[in-house]
Amino acid sequence: MEKVFKLIPISEDSPCLILNPKQSKLLDETMIKTTIHFGLQKIEVTCKQLDTIKENEIGLSTTVIENLKLPLEVDYEVSIQNGEIIIGPFIGVLITNSRAKLKKKVNKLIPIKKLKQISKQYRLVRGVVVAFSWNGIDQNNSKINGYFYNPSSKKWEEGTFPFPAVIVKRTALSTERKKYLKKLYGSRFFHLASINKWKMYKRLSSNKDLIPHLPKTFLYKKPEDILNHLKSFRTIYVKPLSGFRGIGIEKFIAEPDHYCVKYRSDRKNVTIHFSSDTELLDYVKSKFKSKRYIIQQQIDLEIEKNHSIDFRIALIKNQSGKWEDVGMVGRKGRKGSVVSNLTNGGKMIRAQTLLLTSLNLSEAEALSIRQKMSEIAIKAAEEIDKYDTIFKSGVDIAIDRDHHIWLIELNNRKPYLKFSKVGLKSTIVKVRNSRLFYAKYLAGFPKEKKNTGSK
Numbered sequence: 001m002e003k004v005f006k007l008i009p010i011s012e013d014s015p016c017l018i019l020n021p022k023q024s025k026l027l028d029e030t031m032i033k034t035t036i037h038f039g040l041q042k043i044e045v046t047c048k049q050l051d052t053i054k055e056n057e058i059g060l061s062t063t064v065i066e067n068l069k070l071p072l073e074v075d076y077e078v079s080i081q082n083g084e085i086i087i088g089p090f091i092g093v094l095i096t097n098s099r100a101k102l103k104k105k106v107n108k109l110i111p112i113k114k115l116k117q118i119s120k121q122y123r124l125v126r127g128v129v130v131a132f133s134w135n136g137i138d139q140n141n142s143k144i145n146g147y148f149y150n151p152s153s154k155k156w157e158e159g160t161f162p163f164p165a166v167i168v169k170r171t172a173l174s175t176e177r178k179k180y181l182k183k184l185y186g187s188r189f190f191h192l193a194s195i196n197k198w199k200m201y202k203r204l205s206s207n208k209d210l211i212p213h214l215p216k217t218f219l220y221k222k223p224e225d226i227l228n229h230l231k232s233f234r235t236i237y238v239k240p241l242s243g244f245r246g247i248g249i250e251k252f253i254a255e256p257d258h259y260c261v262k263y264r265s266d267r268k269n270v271t272i273h274f275s276s277d278t279e280l281l282d283y284v285k286s287k288f289k290s291k292r293y294i295i296q297q298q299i300d301l302e303i304e305k306n307h308s309i310d311f312r313i314a315l316i317k318n319q320s321g322k323w324e325d326v327g328m329v330g331r332k333g334r335k336g337s338v339v340s341n342l343t344n345g346g347k348m349i350r351a352q353t354l355l356l357t358s359l360n361l362s363e364a365e366a367l368s369i370r371q372k373m374s375e376i377a378i379k380a381a382e383e384i385d386k387y388d389t390i391f392k393s394g395v396d397i398a399i400d401r402d403h404h405i406w407l408i409e410l411n412n413r414k415p416y417l418k419f420s421k422v423g424l425k426s427t428i429v430k431v432r433n434s435r436l437f438y439a440k441y442l443a444g445f446p447k448e449k450k451n452t453g454s455k
Contacts, residue, residue: 003056004075004126007087010059015067017045017085018059026078026085034083036060037444038068039090040142041162058087069161073150075126079444089127089443091436092144092164093118094181096171099135099145106131106147106156114170115156121433122149125440130161134177165443166190168435188442190389196241197294200384200409207383213376213407220293223284227277230254235298238288250287251298252280299398299406308332309358310398310408311351313377314419314427316434317391319447323381325374327427329419330354359399373397373405380407391438392431 010018017036019026035044043064053059058078065072070087079086095114096102105112118129132146142163147156167181169191181189195203201217204210218229220238229236230252240248250263259274261283274280311330318324328351355366377395384390396408419427441447 003077005056005058005078007065007070007072007076008053008057008059009062009065009072012061013063014061015043015045015064016048016059016061017064018048018050018053018061020053020055020057021049021051022055026080034085036064036068037084037086037165038070038088039092039162039164041068042084043067069159071128071148071150071159073152074128074148075151077126077445081444086165086444087127088165089125089440089445090161090165091125091127091129091439091443092146092167093129093131094167094169094171094173095131095133097134097173099133102131102133102136102146106158117432118436119149119154119156121436122151124433125436126151127440127443127445128161128164129436130159130164131156134171134173139180166439168439187389190391190438190442194242194412195384195388195410197239197409198241201294203387204380204383204407207379210376210380210383210407213405215299215406215408216297218295220288220291220295222291223281223288226252226284226288226295227281229295229297230259230280233297237296237298239294239296241292241294299408300400309354310396311354311373313373313395313397314431315377315381315393315395316431317438317441318434319437319441319445321438321441321446323378323385325378326430327419327424328370328373329424330358332358359403361403369399369403369405373399376405376407380410384410384412392434 008018010016012018017034033044033046035042045061045064050059058076060070064070068087076087077089079088093114095105105115115131118131122129128148130144130146130148132144136145138144143160144163145158145160147158148161149155150157163184166188167185167190169178169181169189173181198217198219201214205214205217216233218225220226226236226238231254234254236252238250238252250261253260253262257275259280260271261274261280262269262271264270272283274283309330309332311328313328314326315323316326330349330351330353332347332349332354351370352366355361355369356363359366359369361369377393377397380395381390381393384393390412392412394411394414396411398406398408400406419425
């Protein structure tokens, strides 16, 4: 149900809900009492009908409005669950830890990029969106002090509210504070979980359907690990546990009479040769001291000579709470580069073009492989989602010479790269809007939507 309502205060001493007789779709006509939820606050009300209430209005006694602390300036939607009413959506956005800093943001004394973005997206969700700080939480009374977006004045206005139905984290929090919110909200407290490459591999490899699509991966513990796996696989990659943009990735190759390592430095390809195990181990000891690395078997992604090719699929959680594939781009690495990342000279190309030309596929074959890539990407996101509540993910995926699909990794922070460069602006818009749409779903306002892949 997406009908929009205005709340009308009614002078009644007892908690009442007053509807127009034609609003029978909202509640069973025989229902005398029900419960209204606003965030984590609720109140039992008596149901009444009144002809003077318009069909786009909901009358509430002032007792109810004051108890739930409902702003009257906003447009509300109504969700019925188990015969009870949810008014909202009521979304809390945790912007910062400091109450004073939040006030400065609202008063535009410091940059307010996050608040501007929410203001633009408000029309997509309606209801009450409150920006608040950790210090604005009153745990004893289950209330928050913050600023709600008033669509009439187009300003953020201060107020005190019940705990919202869902909390979106947009700032760094201590482990203790995150634990408190996770215990209180469960999956309705969500953020962009940062998962290192080893944890990600362990989680994905617990799914038997994904194992054939995962490169064999090992945790680096000592220099000899690199030498032993290099002798076994002949070519391996060593990657930082928490690296991004291809930074710090090195490729080790065992040639018939020597070893070599390749990596990018200062936008240039670097190759170092070693004539013995000892030389290689000395290099590894000096270069990989922190031990925060993984070792990964090579996947042959050099479909075009001296150019590695892979793809990025953008996934979002939609308003029905399902993972949705909203677009894919191809990446062609710089000549001789060990990575395909754009920051290392890689080039972004339309995925369809790469599938048809570089892989020499027919349109039917490209469509079939594209669908399989989407299914694997979504299955991987669902697996990670069992451990951390995430709502968007950039899945790096590749195809080898035998057209086998490989799952490289999931990036939950910036999944869409520069999709607009290949004409996929709609993908960026969908990803940017996904945070509030998913929050709306978690707040009790789902929308049925088919989960289909995109070309």
